Amino acid sequence: MKILIAVKQVAALDEDFEIREDGRDVEAEFLIRDLNEWDDYSLEEAVKIKEASSGPVEVVVVSVAPEEADEALRKCLAKGADRALRIWDDAMEGSDPIAIARVLAAAAKAEAPDMLFAGVQSSDQTFASTGIATAAFLGWPHAAVVSSLDYAPGAKSAVFRRELEGGLLQEVEIQCPAVLTIQLGINTPRYASLRSIKQAAAKPVEVKTLADLKLSAGEVGESGSHSRIRRMYIPDKGQAQLIEGDAAAKARRLAEIIREFKGDAA
Amino acid sequence: MSRTDAVTRILFEAFPTAEVRLFYALGYTAIGIFCWGVYVQIRKYRRGTALALEGSLWSRAGGMVAQVFSHRTVNRRDHAAGGAHRLIFYGFVLLFLGTATITLQYDILEPLFGIRFWQGEFYLIFSLVLDIAGIALLVGLVYMMYRRGWLKLPKLDYARTDRALGDPDFLRPEYRREDWAFLWTLVIIGCTGFLLEAARLVWLHARPDVWDTRWWSPVGAAVAQALEAVGLTAHGGAVLRLSLWWFHGLLALTFIALIPFTKVKHIFTSAASLMVRDPKAAQRLTRIPATQETPGVAKITDFTWKQLLNLDACTKCGRCHEACPARAVGAPLSPRDVILSLREFANAALESGSLPPAAELGVHGKSPGQVSMETLWSCRTCMACVEICPVAVEHVPIIVQMRRKLVEDGDMDPLLTKTLQTIHKTGNSFGESKRKRGSWTKSLPFKVKDARKEPVDLLWFVGDYASFDPRNQKVTQIFATLLHEAGVDFGILYDGESNAGNDVRRVGEEGLYEVLAESNIASLAAATFKSIVTTDPHSYNTILNEYPDFGGKYPIQHYTSLLKQLFMDGNLKVTRPLALKTTFHDPCHLGRFNKGYEAPREVLRLLGCQLIDMKRCRDNSFCCGAGGGRIWIPDPVGSEKPAQNRMREAAAIPGLEVYVVSCPKDLTMFEDALKTTGNEGKFVVKELIELVREAVSAPEIPAVPA
Numbered sequence: 001m002k003i004l005i006a007v008k009q010v011a012a013l014d015e016d017f018e019i020r021e022d023g024r025d026v027e028a029e030f031l032i033r034d035l036n037e038w039d040d041y042s043l044e045e046a047v048k049i050k051e052a053s054s055g056p057v058e059v060v061v062v063s064v065a066p067e068e069a070d071e072a073l074r075k076c077l078a079k080g081a082d083r084a085l086r087i088w089d090d091a092m093e094g095s096d097p098i099a100i101a102r103v104l105a106a107a108a109k110a111e112a113p114d115m116l117f118a119g120v121q122s123s124d125q126t127f128a129s130t131g132i133a134t135a136a137f138l139g140w141p142h143a144a145v146v147s148s149l150d151y152a153p154g155a156k157s158a159v160f161r162r163e164l165e166g167g168l169l170q171e172v173e174i175q176c177p178a179v180l181t182i183q184l185g186i187n188t189p190r191y192a193s194l195r196s197i198k199q200a201a202a203k204p205v206e207v208k209t210l211a212d213l214k215l216s217a218g219e220v221g222e223s224g225s226h227s228r229i230r231r232m233y234i235p236d237k238g239q240a241q242l243i244e245g246d247a248a249a250k251a252r253r254l255a256e257i258i259r260e261f262k263g264d265a266a
Numbered sequence: 267m268s269r270t271d272a273v274t275r276i277l278f279e280a281f282p283t284a285e286v287r288l289f290y291a292l293g294y295t296a297i298g299i300f301c302w303g304v305y306v307q308i309r310k311y312r313r314g315t316a317l318a319l320e321g322s323l324w325s326r327a328g329g330m331v332a333q334v335f336s337h338r339t340v341n342r343r344d345h346a347a348g349g350a351h352r353l354i355f356y357g358f359v360l361l362f363l364g365t366a367t368i369t370l371q372y373d374i375l376e377p378l379f380g381i382r383f384w385q386g387e388f389y390l391i392f393s394l395v396l397d398i399a400g401i402a403l404l405v406g407l408v409y410m411m412y413r414r415g416w417l418k419l420p421k422l423d424y425a426r427t428d429r430a431l432g433d434p435d436f437l438r439p440e441y442r443r444e445d446w447a448f449l450w451t452l453v454i455i456g457c458t459g460f461l462l463e464a465a466r467l468v469w470l471h472a473r474p475d476v477w478d479t480r481w482w483s484p485v486g487a488a489v490a491q492a493l494e495a496v497g498l499t500a501h502g503g504a505v506l507r508l509s510l511w512w513f514h515g516l517l518a519l520t521f522i523a524l525i526p527f528t529k530v531k532h533i534f535t536s537a538a539s540l541m542v543r544d545p546k547a548a549q550r551l552t553r554i555p556a557t558q559e560t561p562g563v564a565k566i567t568d569f570t571w572k573q574l575l576n577l578d579a580c581t582k583c584g585r586c587h588e589a590c591p592a593r594a595v596g597a598p599l600s601p602r603d604v605i606l607s608l609r610e611f612a613n614a615a616l617e618s619g620s621l622p623p624a625a626e627l628g629v630h631g632k633s634p635g636q637v638s639m640e641t642l643w644s645c646r647t648c649m650a651c652v653e654i655c656p657v658a659v660e661h662v663p664i665i666v667q668m669r670r671k672l673v674e675d676g677d678m679d680p681l682l683t684k685t686l687q688t689i690h691k692t693g694n695s696f697g698e699s700k701r702k703r704g705s706w707t708k709s710l711p712f713k714v715k716d717a718r719k720e721p722v723d724l725l726w727f728v729g730d731y732a733s734f735d736p737r738n739q740k741v742t743q744i745f746a747t748l749l750h751e752a753g754v755d756f757g758i759l760y761d762g763e764s765n766a767g768n769d770v771r772r773v774g775e776e777g778l779y780e781v782l783a784e785s786n787i788a789s790l791a792a793a794t795f796k797s798i799v800t801t802d803p804h805s806y807n808t809i810l811n812e813y814p815d816f817g818g819k820y821p822i823q824h825y826t827s828l829l830k831q832l833f834m835d836g837n838l839k840v841t842r843p844l845a846l847k848t849t850f851h852d853p854c855h856l857g858r859f860n861k862g863y864e865a866p867r868e869v870l871r872l873l874g875c876q877l878i879d880m881k882r883c884r885d886n887s888f889c890c891g892a893g894g895g896r897i898w899i900p901d902p903v904g905s906e907k908p909a910q911n912r913m914r915e916a917a918a919i920p921g922l923e924v925y926v927v928s929c930p931k932d933l934t935m936f937e938d939a940l941k942t943t944g945n946e947g948k949f950v951v952k953e954l955i956e957l958v959r960e961a962v963s964a965p966e967i968p969a970v971p972a
């Protein structure tokens with residue numbers, strides 16, 4: 001039995017960051033990288049299923065990313081994943097979530113898992129579409145924002161719950177294999193001690209290329225994408241000020257501000 | 267030959283040969299049982315892991331003998347018990363030497379070489395000394411009975427803080443029974459000894475060499491006269507003597523045979539424990555050997571033989587129980603019970619001929635003999651227990667070893683998990699960007715050197731709290747200003763510095779500690795400096811005591827001794843003496859860990875402050891509750907926090923104005939506790955650095971000529 005988990009190494013902003021020269025992303029040196037928080041939960045869910053299972057279960061993590069993501073993959077290995085798979089080709093640069101999903105789907109076909117988990121979203125891009133798009137490419141049933149799960153590896157179906165607005169819970173039965181995107185809080189992710197992370201550093205990360213997955217360069221990267229990021233910027237900040245004084249003074253100041261906005265002050 | 271030269275005691279006088287033989291047979295049996303017991307105990311310790319001791323065995327033995335004979339450690343913080351134990355100890359030693367002397371003459375020197383010395387004046391002095399020893403023993407024992415029976419000291423209550431009523435090992439009445447059996451056995455042996463002596467005198471009243479010298483055994487003589495006064499005849503004395511002889515002898519032999527199986531074994535285990543003491547046990551934790559597959563202690567056999575010996579050395583004296591800040595605020599931890607629990611486990615699992623299967627050796631949990639994670643996480647690693655233990659039990663390393671296993675399994679508070687992940691990611695516990703580590707320097711009117719870029723005399727290792735905590739940043743800025751004004755050439759590592767790792771290591775996250783220590787040592791290696799200073803006692807401890815194991819050896823001092831030096835050398839001058847009524851809180855890692863008791867007090871005196879020490883000060887200082895990673899773990903709601911307990915102690919000082927601290931974490935903990943205990947407005951919590959600032963004016967800046 002096998003559970004495949006799509007993971008991503010996300011970037012968080014450091015202090016005083018700068019935007020890249022092309023204006024489409026933050027300068028890499030100002031980014032602190034870590035495993036996407038949602039993926040921590042989907043991995044934990046898979047490891048828990050594995051630990052509760054009487055039969056053998058293989059937990060495989062997969063990421064579409066350049067080499068720097070190995071750190072996040074090793075963290076997954078430290079937390080209990082059996083194998084880590086990284087797929088990359090320079091042609092994949094600029095891929096949107098749909099293109100990434102196409103690659104993940106190809107990897108899933110090769111791995112043939114019984115279940116595929118992804119996080120609801122990534123904390124840096126928050127498109128929340130990679131997991132579901134992967135299901136579309138695979139033609140598998142799918143569900144988003146799963147907050148609790150009953151699944152025995154090898155079972156024909158799984159039962160899960162989703163939280164709806166207004167405090168409602170929805171219980172759903174789904175045919176397997178399926179793609180589920182996992183919500184935060186579904187479990188308590190375990191701590192990967194530095195010792196286990198160091199030990200995982202010795203474990204291999206399998207690297208696959210486009211050719212391995214029988215994909216063409218045109219299916220990935222900007223050419224395989226349906227969207228592209230035009231620019232990334234910090235919006236102008238609005239401002240607020242507290243007007244002090246008696247009613248007359250406040251009114252006077254307010255009138256001044258209105259005139260300034262209308263451009264009358266000059 | 268003068269008359270007294272012939273005086274002696276004839277052993278087995280008037281004994282049928284069969285009875286003498288019987289006695290020897292019983293004696294050898296007792297010794298045999300004793301030896302078997304010793305073997306079983308040693309086999310138990312050998313089931314622990316290997317450990318090589320540092321230093322020569324001779325100097326260790328010398329140190330142990332000095333400790334045992336001076337009774338220094340037994341006497342600390344409980345002079346009455348210390349004094350009573352002294353009487354028992356010296357009495358027992360003399361009585362043992364007395365018996366050994368008789369054996370030497372009767373069984374060795376006389377039969378082999380015909381040498382006799384146990385007679386005449388020597389015999390008389392021998393009699394006197396042993397009578398005095400017997401009295402000393404009895405007085406000590408009676409005091410111990412008084413202490414247990416009437417004083418009912420809380421530290422001698424064996425009810426456990428980490429178990430509830432109804433748990434099988436909550437009250438442990440068997441310990442109480444054993445204590446009393448031990449005391450009564452010795453009292454009866456002592457009393458029957460004197461009675462026996464008296465009965466012999468009555469029996470041999472007619473022999474002048476016996477009767478005329480009777481006052482050389484004054485207790486026996488007095489009892490003999492009393493016995494005669496109530497009508498005991500010489501014949502009655504003979505009968506009494508023979509029956510008492512057997513009773514006394516059999517009881518003594520039974521006692522000897524049982525030594526290895528009862529608390530009496532502490533005479534050996536405590537001495538051995540003192541001999542293998544590690545004076546840096548809590549200050550310098552040990553690395554995980556490369557050969558060890560899983561970190562920390564999961565099974566009883568994962569402890570070292572020395573730790574298993576430590577378990578047996580404990581005499582349940584309760585000093586650690588009394589000193590523990592976690593216990594004082596009702597947390598489910600008593601260092602004594604951790605030790606006793608593990609001892610019960612070791613005795614049940616490791617004394618039998620064959621080792622039980624590994625599955626039955628797990629020490630984590632809530633069954634009898636096991637230690638729960640709630641207990642382990644209650645520890646502040648403040649070292650109060652290790653420091654006061656009279657027999658060198660090293661609780662803190664045992665607790666941290668067990669925590670290493672909990673960390674590996676992720677059995678810890680979610681907030682602690684988060685903090686460890688944060689420290690791994692950012693190098694500090696605040697989750698701030700590395701780049702912001704030196705931000706506090708930005709608002710200073712002078713530039714703080716980057717020690718990685720230019721050489722400095724003094725490298726200041728700032729630490730997390732002093733770097734990032736807004737309240738502590740103010741103190742940090744003042745200290746930088748003082749150094750600047752004193753003309754000290756100093757610099758910091760800026761973003762090259764990470765959390766020093768002291769508390770991470772005490773949490774039990776050894777892997778992360780290694781990363782932090784190695785990263786800081788690499789940064790330090792890239793800087794040029796003569797020595798290190800830090801305002802953080804936690805960083806001070808780990809850099810001083812633990813970095814050397816990772817190849818980083820540096821001269822380092824805590825800021826209190828640097829300030830003292832700057833005053834002594836005249837680089838800082840008190841211009842506005844502070845006539846404040848203060849008390850000083852010894853930080854665990856400065857005081858107890860590294861004996862830095864004097865420098866802060868001297869600085870306070872130099873500032874003109876009046877210092878009134880709290881009852882719990884210096885080596886008995888009461889932890890603020892932040893140590894051992896507890897600053898990252900929330901305290902249970904509704905229970906008293908150690909810092910609050912401490913604030914109440916300080917508040918009892920009449921007219922106290924300033925509660926002086928010298929540790930960033932103390933400032934945070936106590937300012938909070940000052941408010942939550944309702945003492946705000948009564949006195950204030952201040953860093954010593956802040957007081958120095960108040961007392962030392964900034965040097966006059968010469969006016970720019972017009």
